[in-house]
Amino acid sequence: MAEGHSKLDGPDLVQGIAFADLPDGGKVVGHCGNEQVLLVRRGTEVFAIGATCTHYGGPLVDGLVVKDTVRCPWHHACFDLREGEALRAPAFNPLACWSVEQRDDRIFVGEKRKRTAPKQRVGGPSQVPEKIVIVGGGAAGFAAAEKLRREHYHGNIVMLSNDEAPPVDRPNLSKDYLAGKAPEDWIPLRGESFYSKNNIDLRLHANVTSIDTRSREVVLADGVRTPYDRLLLATGAEPVRLAIPGANQPHVHTLRSLADCKAIIERAMTARRAIVLGASFIGLEVAAALRSRDIEVHVVAPEKRPMERILGPQMGDFIRALHEENGVVFHLENTASSIDGRNAKLSSGGTLTADFVVAGIGVRPRTGLAEKAGLSLDRGVIVNAFLETSAPGIFAAGDIARWPDPHSGENIRVEHWVVAERQGRTAALNMLGHREKFIAVPFFWSQHYDVPINYVGYAGQWDEIAVDGDIIAKDCLLRFTREGRTLAVASIFRDIESLEAEVEMERQMT
CATH class of the missing domain: 3.50.50.60 (FAD/NAD(P)-binding domain)
Incomplete structure (x- = not known):
């Protein structure tokens, strides 16, 4: 996560820069008042947004511009250049945006724009469920609840977690927080007020024992039965x-x-x-x-x-x-x-x-509830491209879900934090009746001392590993290929190439 800037980098954008100094597709970091601002040019349009990713503070100037978005070099979050909206996990908070004016062949940054609520999707479903229940308080469950409210869903959301703490940033538990380098206020994904403010009924220490698919109720250990119109199973995994x-x-x-x-x-x-x-x-x-x-x-x-x-x-x-x-x-x-x-x-x-x-x-997926409810299983809970299980109205996301991955052509289940968050968001949309396939390319990162390892794609098996660069020098990109096709890429300090590999995998699926 980012700390405050001790000094401001780049030009004073209030005073302006020459239009010629910002080539098409180019990025420039400057400052507006006491805040760092990133200028991005797309054709004749220029956008001014916050310069650092709202996830861990990655420098967006080192990221990749794709159409009207910018992707973070560290953990592949994605933001809309026009509105600053966080489009992809692991980021949830939007970027600030500033007004931009072009005159006399110069670019000037004006006032920070007032944030407006995200627009509701055009052509939404005609029938919206009254009550959505989420079982699980991890990455997928949190992302689903957050997305539901962001999509202007006004029905009831009940989130049942058997944890004692609200949803936390789990990757940090084995990294900086465990090392003593991160304060505890970094750990919650949102403060406790977020749930009450957004009318999310978060119930901790809630042990769900069964699902009554006929009456559409979730049964808790204390006998309480909670009805649902749509149900998301996001029970995650447990340590072996x-x-x-x-x-x-x-x-x-x-x-x-x-x-x-x-x-x-x-x-x-x-x-x-x-x-x-x-x-x-x-x-x-x-x-x-x-x-x-x-x-x-x-x-x-x-x-x-x-x-x-x-x-x-x-x-x-x-x-x-x-x-x-x-x-x-x-x-x-x-x-x-x-x-x-x-x-x-x-x-x-x-x-x-x-x-x-x-x-x-290792960990194993917590599929007991799904098995007891009679859902189809295969080393995880089987879901379709829309993350719906074999039972209508019941969805699954995160570590338990085995989904048809269009890139690898296999049904896969992965235990990646970012994948769980992205699946939670897609499941939220589909519980509201949108038909959005989950096609995100899997991504995870790992940190070892000062060495980050990024991994894009999925390669259960490969027949060749092509190494570009020098692994020992901590400057490398490895391509895992099968029959000449790249299935996954691992990299150390090759952030742009990692992002480009992700984009190329996305293009292959369209």
Whole structure:
């Protein structure tokens, strides 16, 4: 997330710049009063918008202009140049906009424009549901509720979450917040007043036990039955639990919720050594965060290389070397067979001693409700292109949803934060009766110390990895191809090329 600017960059746009200094498609950062402003030219039109992404403060001048939008270089949020509207997650807040005047071959930025409510879609549905129930308080559930209100939906929204906290920015829990570099006020996706102000009935500690599809009611553990006209299942995933002796001890942690993260932070305050089980993205982000707290970290994982299954052998070797350079000790091709107090016995016969353990051995989709309701399942909840399940009026989004991905040509299920948010938005539209297919290209990012890894697309299997640049030098783009077709792209400090790859994948689907 961005902090306040200590100094203002670029020209004073109130005084104006020469029209010739802004080529077609070009971008210039300047300032208007004490705010940074981005000028973007499209043909003869010039737009003035806030210069930083409202998600984490990415510099939009380094982003990509596509038609009348600009995409953030960091995490691929997208904004409308005309109104500043946040069109794609992970951004939800709009950008500020300024008036622009052209005279005497110069461009002048005037007053900040007053924000107006987003326009209602033309040709909306004739029948709007009176009551929408969302089961889940994560990325997809939040994005759906937010989108419903943004679309001027005035019916009832009930959001049932079994968490103790309102929806949070989960990626930060394994990154800056766990590392002690982010304040807690960064963590909520919205303040608590957002839900009351927007008349969203958010119920925490709400455990849904079943869905009565005949009466169209959701049944809670306390017996309360909540009726719905449309239902969104956004139950997410839960950590895979260790099934070894000693796994239920209080110093053995998983990381999924804000409460989980706080428990690890509290343990880390007095710890000197930790064991991380699993060399996944979450496991290694936890390792990096704990190293930022000067805790000795040992990573135990069954793989030969970290993350080879997703990123291939060369990137796997690089990630291992990066963590080793930062003091992480790996015990690969190994698992923990038991935990006895501070001692963890390994399958290789060795023993590690640590003050606490974090298990990051994967997650599994929470499909119990869907299965009990008789919905079609296949390693997740099967949905169509509109994210509707086999039961009319019931939709699914996020980690549980297996959808027909037009780019890969496969039915896929991914556990990516941005995908969940984008699916939540699409599900919201379709619950209102719009027929909008979910065609977004999957995207995720991972952070390891000062190295960001961006991944666009989906490659369950590939037959070649083409490397452009130098992985070791942290300047590279990898293309995962099958039969000559690019399915996914991973990159380090190749932001524009990552965005261009996303746009190209989108074009292939149209």
